[in-house]
Amino acid sequence: MKPSDYEAARLTVRLGAIQANYRLCQRLAGPAAVSGVVKADAYGCGLAPVAAALAEAGCDTYFVARLEEGIALRKAQPAARIFVLDGAAPDTVPALISNALTPVLNSLAEVAGWSAAASAVKQDLEAAIHIDTGMSRLGLPAEELSLLAKDWKKRLDGIRVVLWMSHLACADDPAAKMNALQLDRFRTALAMLPSAPASFASSGGVLLGKDYAFDMVRPGIGLYGGNVQNAQTNPFQVAAVLEGRVLQLRRIGAGESVGYGATFRAKRPTVLATVALGYADGLMSAIGNRGHAAVAGLRAPIAGRVSMDLTTLDVTGIDGLSTDSYAEYFGDTISLEEAAKAADTAAYEILTSLTPRVPRHYQGASP
Numbered sequence: 001m002k003p004s005d006y007e008a009a010r011l012t013v014r015l016g017a018i019q020a021n022y023r024l025c026q027r028l029a030g031p032a033a034v035s036g037v038v039k040a041d042a043y044g045c046g047l048a049p050v051a052a053a054l055a056e057a058g059c060d061t062y063f064v065a066r067l068e069e070g071i072a073l074r075k076a077q078p079a080a081r082i083f084v085l086d087g088a089a090p091d092t093v094p095a096l097i098s099n100a101l102t103p104v105l106n107s108l109a110e111v112a113g114w115s116a117a118a119s120a121v122k123q124d125l126e127a128a129i130h131i132d133t134g135m136s137r138l139g140l141p142a143e144e145l146s147l148l149a150k151d152w153k154k155r156l157d158g159i160r161v162v163l164w165m166s167h168l169a170c171a172d173d174p175a176a177k178m179n180a181l182q183l184d185r186f187r188t189a190l191a192m193l194p195s196a197p198a199s200f201a202s203s204g205g206v207l208l209g210k211d212y213a214f215d216m217v218r219p220g221i222g223l224y225g226g227n228v229q230n231a232q233t234n235p236f237q238v239a240a241v242l243e244g245r246v247l248q249l250r251r252i253g254a255g256e257s258v259g260y261g262a263t264f265r266a267k268r269p270t271v272l273a274t275v276a277l278g279y280a281d282g283l284m285s286a287i288g289n290r291g292h293a294a295v296a297g298l299r300a301p302i303a304g305r306v307s308m309d310l311t312t313l314d315v316t317g318i319d320g321l322s323t324d325s326y327a328e329y330f331g332d333t334i335s336l337e338e339a340a341k342a343a344d345t346a347a348y349e350i351l352t353s354l355t356p357r358v359p360r361h362y363q364g365a366s367p
């Protein structure tokens with residue numbers, strides 16, 4: 001960090017915390033391997049630096065969603081195994097192969113296409129195969145699973161399956177019946193298929209215990225500090241802190257209004273801090289008049305609407321603020337979950353909504 005340089009807003013990414021969170025997954029899921037889910041620019045935290053920090057902690061396998069994310073990661077991590085969750089649409093097959101990306105095949109049509117590609121390049125091609133156990137989003141549905149199980153030798157010709165995988169719908173809720181149901185379906189599927197390593201658990205799944213770990217777990221949000229199961233004490237460390245600079249402090253009298261639409265009206269003499277973070281930085285406008293930021297470790301309500309470049313905080317009674325101060329929108333005082341709740345969304349969206357206007361700062365990866 002360079003605190004002397006003027007900066008309107010910043011996202012501080014604690015690479016050491018990401019590494020600690022990765023190691024926590026290793027302890028919880030071991031002996032299963034731990035991959036790193038780095039889709040959507042590593043949940044807004046920055047693909048290349050996050051991948052490098054994970055590699056330093058021992059990670060050699062990553063998941064991205066898009067082909068383009070895989071191509072970018074391949075440049076940063078030449079030796080890693082990179083799974084592409086989107087699959088292998090016919091027009092992506094040449095780029096998948098030339099960038100040594102491993103698709104997660106999501107249908108029998110994709111399995112057939114990948115097998116044909118293997119025959120065309122005259123070499124076996126690696127793939128993961130996704131079995132749908134209840135998300136109904138991606139992966140082979142039950143009918144396709146039966147067909148594959150019936151003649152997998154033929155259908156998998158030229159394909160080296162390096163991972164059977166499925167994805168949990170309710171891993172954030174340890175009490176959800178859906179978890180055990182999906183676990184049962186996944187085990188049944190694996191018993192029908194040729195043997196290969198298996199992967200089932202996202203961050204929530206890691207917290208569900210070793211039954212869910214299989215051979216490799218796929219944490220995302222936990223690495224970035226999400227309190228996945230809303231525990232009293234978050235087992236994951238805060239890894240991302242969003243701050244905006246106080247541009248101006250002002251006093252308004254009772255009855256004066258704040259911001260567009262004059263939606264906040266002061267009930268008493270009020271001190272306001274105008275902060276350089278708005279929806280063009282990726283703040284959710286839903287937090288207007290609802291959310292909080294923190295200044296000097298103290299919580300201050302957001303007064304009025306979020307505008308494009310600014311938000312206004314009610315800092316009445318908070319001493320010592322100046323135009324050098326920064327307000328935290330999430331981090332050590334305001335959790336990602338609190339920020340998400342105020343916006344009626346999830347921690348994931350709070351992170352992935354941050355736009356390129358917010359500079360990312362990296363705090364050292366330390367062992």
Ligand SMILES: *Cc1c(COP(=O)(O)O)cnc(C)c1O
Pocket residue numbers: 037039085167201202203204218219220221222
């Ligand atoms: C995004 C994703 C993950 C990571 O989930 P988290 O809840 O962020 O840990 C794992 N597996 C799949 C298939 C995903 O799409």
